[in-house]
Amino acid sequence: MIKTTKIFLLLFLLLSNALAEDIRAIELFKEVRCLVCQGQTIHESNAELAEDIKKLIREKISQGETDRQIKEYLVEKYGDWILMTPPFNNLTYILWSFPFLILIIGAFAIYRQKRSQA
Amino acid sequence: MSLYIFYISNSLLLLCLIASLMQSSKIINNKIFTRPGVIVLAYVQLISILLSFLILIYLFLISDFNFDLVYFNSHSEKPLIYKFSGVWGNHEGSMLLWILILVLFNFLFALSRRISERFKEITVAIQSIMIFGFVAFLFFLSNPFALNQNNFFDGIGLNPILQDPLLAIHPPVLYVGYVGFSLVFSLAIAGLITKEVDQRWASIVKPWVFSAWAFLTAGIALGSFWAYYELGWGGYWFWDPVENASLMPWIAATALIHCVLILQKRNVMQSWTIILAILTFSLSLVGTFLVRSGILNSVHTFASDPGRGLFILLFIFLILVFSFSLFAYNSEKINKINSMGLVSRGTGIQVNNWLLITILTIVFLGTMYPLATDLLLNKSLTVGPKYYSTTIAPIIILFLFFMFISPRLGWTDTKLYKIIIQLRYLIITSLTITLIISLYFELFNLTEILIIFFSLLLVISSMTASINFNKQNILVRTNLGQNLAHAGFGILMMAVVSNAVYSEERIYNAKVGDNLQLQKYIFSFDKIEQVEESNYNSLKAYFLMKKDGKLIDIFTPEIRFYSNPPTITSEASILHKFFSDIYLVMNVPQDQQSISVRMHIKPFMTILWLGTLMIIMGGIISASIRIGRFDEK
Amino acid sequence: MKSNYLKFLPLALIILLSIFLFFSLNNDTSKLSSPLVGKKVPEFSLPNLFGQEELTNLDLNTENPILLNVWSSWCIPCRAEHDILMVLSELYKVEIFGLNYKDNSEEAKKFINNLGNPFVKIGSDNSGRTAIDLGVYGVPETYIIANGIIIYKHIGPIHMNEMEEKILPIIRNN
Structure with missing residues (x-):
């Protein structure tokens, strides 16, 4: 009885681990651009290179690499272009921070205008 | 025959050129030589273009491959539509x-009448x-009536991805x-020239700007609907550059319609x-430039040509x-200082205007930034959907809040706490529903919860505001267009968020006889067969x-x-059901x-499409009903 | 006072944007730069298509610049490019290494036997893993490597004029 429970538990752990890896893989697929398609992720694409990269990501996950390591590997080989979401770095700081700047300028301008009227 | 058509259609274009030149010379107010009246010339412009458009339709319908355009874009075996x-x-x-x-x-x-x-x-x-x-651009750089130099038996045909009834009207x-x-632009320039940007100007502009906005909304919605059906990627909006190109004017226009309204009411x-x-x-x-010049990578790429782009x-x-030089020269002469008070409807609209500008900046940056890094630093970047959703989501929360509160404020200074107390039942109701929803559906992301809460508040508030009884219990005329559009926007936002959170997806490699599972449904792969149609063959799977x-x-x-x-x-x-769509694509x-x-x-x-439809309806109603202080005089 | 300057802001922005768009118009966005240019060739080791000795990154570590060409027998542009590779190896005596990408060995051998062999050594990358390590998008692609460092990457088939204007000058100058 205890033995079967143990086996079940082990099986469950293995399965849930596989499931977790699968979910992680799909989340990563959605973050990686299909290099030979127009604006699709590898998740959506069936192109050969996309399939190869999917296989590679699954292998790297089962080897215990983190999402970050996998992304860094892909960026090293293909450049920032391969990531669907641009990382925050010295190339993209304007892209990420400009919206907030605009927001603050607006808040300041409206506040000043109201105060000068009052 | 084709040669005659060639001469006639090109002469029609030239006629329109001449008429337009005469029409535009009226910008200079002189009495040296007399010119035909505005309406006469407008008739000439319309009829010449209408005729050449009808000729082009005729050429496509009879498949006259002597013309380049028909040859490259049509085929005799194509269905009539x-x-x-x-x-x-x-x-x-x-x-x-x-x-046209x-x-x-x-x-x-x-x-139109009643205009000086x-x-x-x-x-x-x-x-x-x-x-x-x-x-001039059409005539010299992209003439639709250019003759085909060679003789061809049949045309090349229309890109099949475009062979879709939705795309025929999109x-x-x-x-x-x-x-x-x-x-609206011409009206703005005319206003700058005459220095008459006032309440009268706003009421002239209002029907045009609202109808243009309603059509633009409908056009974008149709495009999105088409992408959902035809591209088979399971989404309705991809933040693709061409989609962004249509979204940017929409955002600016949404800000504009609200400004026209305050200008009409308050002259500010x-x-x-x-x-x-x-x-x-x-x-x-x-x-238009971005789509047709081919400088963007997109799923919707049009025939592109750098010459046209230039x-x-x-x-x-x-x-x-x-126009901006004229603006810099004349802007001080059109401005009138008129105070609105800090906590007032005007301020609410101003704040939301700025939030829209911020969203516009985000969309613009996301679209142009990869071009800029590529041009200046020779480095390629991808700006995908996640950039837009993470940056826009917090702004949408603020936007929904001001959309909810502004119509409740007066035009002059209002006490905020009084309004909140007045709306306490509404707020408590929305809060309870949001709590129930988030607990029941295990929704624990703060941004998502806040968007749902404020959308709910907006929807309930707009709906209750549109049903308004006076003291004699008679339904009074309210701003139906505004309330409908606002409620629609709230519904749209709720649908967008819940759709993003609860979408599920499975990919299977299936053989005939397999049973595939998706949630509580089982899909049996019954058979696969080949089908021959008049203009395509297809492989059809039955589940x-x-x-x-x-x-x-x-x-x-x-x-x-x-x-x-x-x-x-x-x-x-x-399969469309009220609460969810089930969507199968094969590769x-x-x-x-x-x-x-x-x-x-x-x-x-x-529900998402329903919300969109409500927004469009709201726009149409606002365009057709004239309510406003100026009109009532 | 301040609004005096502010009213020129839209005008300035428009002019800047137009200049930017004008240059974008003439900018070819389809070309892709590889981040591996200027870096060492990653470590790899592939079975030799014809012989026993494996093709490894150490083979590419020569003083004179060499080419590494990624090709396949099923790739049609590669056939067109093959003549250029023959010219490069026979006429200009450039050492070319081949990376046979996701190919069937028999087909690949037939391809070489029919069209001639410009390669010093060919490695078979059946899984396409080494190609991903090298940042390959598709076939054909060509790397110029000197002292084990990638100095240039060409995507797509090399045409005659590209050989003369790009590939050969880079080889001569290194």
């Missing part, structure tokens, strides 16, 4: 349609300068939106309204430099959807192989044994 829609399924034809709508707006405005003669003349003159520019609707803003924010009017139209033009760029440059052993529906995703021109498309099979088989099939459960899609 696509021969028809093929007229604007290409660059030249769609340009002609664009011009441009002259139509010009004509309708020339006929001089103001009308200037507006029509500005409009005619644009007509002149576009017709461009005309979208163009009515874009071009409608050209008239003149300069800002003018800037937005110019901005909206220039963004429509920039959108012309459109030069055109935009001249228009904008002229029986069962729930608890009972057959519910049959899904038939298809892959179509078109021969003219050779293209493969994937047709999704979709080109990799081997003989199995096909790869993708299944999606897309919750709240019907």
Whole structure:
């Protein structure tokens, strides 16, 4: 009885681990651009290179690499272009921070205008 | 025969050029030589373009391959409706349609009454300068009536991905939106020239700006609906550059319609309204430029050509430099200082205007940034959907809040706490519903919860505001258009968020006889067969959807192989239910044994389209009903 | 006072944007730069298509610049490019290494036997893993490598004029 429970538990752990890896893989697929398609992720694409990269990501996950390591590997080989979401770095700081700047300028301008009227 | 048509149609274009030139010369007010009246010339412009458009339709319908355009974009075996829609399924034809709508707006405005003669003349003159520019572009750089030098037996055909009834009506609707803003632009310039940007100006502009906005909204919605069906990627919005190009003028226009409203009611924010009017139209033009010049990578790529891009760029440059110089010169003369109070409806609208500008900046940056890094640093970047959703989501929360509270505030200073107390039942109701929803559906992301909460608040608030009884218990006339559109926006936002959170997806490699599972449904792969249609062959798979052993529906995703021109498309099979769509797509088989099939459960899609429809209806109602202090005088 | 300058802001922005768009118009966005240019060739080791000795990254570590060409027998542009590779190896005596990408060995051998062999050594990358390590998008692609460092990457088939204007000058100058 205890033995079967143990086996079940082990099986469950293995399965849930596989499931977790699968979910992680799909989340990563959605973050990686299909290099030979127009604006699709590898998740959506069936192109050969996309399939190869999917296989590679699954292998790297089962080897215990983190999402970050996998992304860094892909960026090293293909450049920032391969990531669907641009990382925050010295190339993209304007892209990420400009919206907030605009927001603050607006808040300041409206506040000043109201105060000068009052 | 074809030669005659060639001469006639080109003469018609020339006629329109001459008429537009005469019309635009009226911008200078002189009495040295007499010119035909505004209305006469507007008739000439309309009839010449209308006739050439009808000729082009005729050429497509009879498949006259002596003309380049028909040869490259049509095929004799194509179904009639696509021969028809093929007229604007290409660059030249769609340009002609664009011009037709441009002259139509010009004509309708020339006929409108209760507008001073001089103001009308200037507006029509500005409009005619644009007509002149576009017709010249058409005539010299993309002539739809160019003759084919060789003799060909049959045409190349229309890109099959465009052979879709939705796409037959999507461009005309979208163009009515874009071009409608050209008239608003002309009105803004006329206002700057005459220095009369006031309440009267706002009431002249209002019906045009609202109808253009409603059409633009509908055009974008149709495009999104088409992408959902036809692209087979399981989404309705991809933040693709071409989609962004149509979204940018929409955002500016949404800010503009609200400014026109406050200008009409309170006579404030003149300069800002003018800037937005110019901005909206220039963004429509920039959108056209980006799509047709081929500098963007996109799923919707049009036939692109740098020469055309250069012309459109030069055109935009001249228009904008002229209008913004005029603005810099005259802006102080149109402004009137009028206070609105800190906590007032006007401030709410101002804040939301700025939030819209922020969203516009985000979309603009996301679209242009990769171009900039590529040009300046030779480094490629991808700006995908996640950039937009993470940056826009927090702004949407603020936006929804001000959308909810502003209509409840008065035009002069209002005490905020009084309003909150007044609305306490509404707030408590929404809060309770949001709590229940988030606990029941295990929603624990703060941004998502806040968007749901404020959307709910907005929807309930707008709906209750539209049903308003006076003391005698008679339903009083309220701002139905506004309330409908606002409620629609709230519904849309709720649907967008819940759809993003609860969409589910499975990918299977399936053989005939397999049973695939998606949530509580079982899909039995019944058979696969080949189907021959008049203009394509297809591979059709049959899946029986069962729930608890009972057959519910049959899904038939298809892959179509078109021969003219050779293209493969994937047709999704979709079951619409009120609360969710079930969506099956198959991919080109990799081997003989199995096909790869993708299944999606897309919750709240019907509700999402419903919200969009409400926004469009709201726009139409606001365009047709004139309510306002000025009109009532 | 301040609004005096502010009213020129839209005008300035428009002019800047137009200049930017004008240059974008002439900018070819389809070309892709590889981040591996200027870096060392990643470590790899592939079975030799014809012989026993494996093709490894150490083979590419020569003083004179060499080419590494990624090709396949099923790739049609590669056939067109093959003549250029023959010219490069026979006429200009450039050492070319081949990376046979996701190919069937028999087909690949037939391809070489029919069209001639410009390669010093060919490695078979059946899984396409080494190609991903090298940042390959598709076939054909060509790397110029000197001292084990990638100095240039060409995507797509090399045409005659590209050989003369790009590839050969880079080889001569290194």
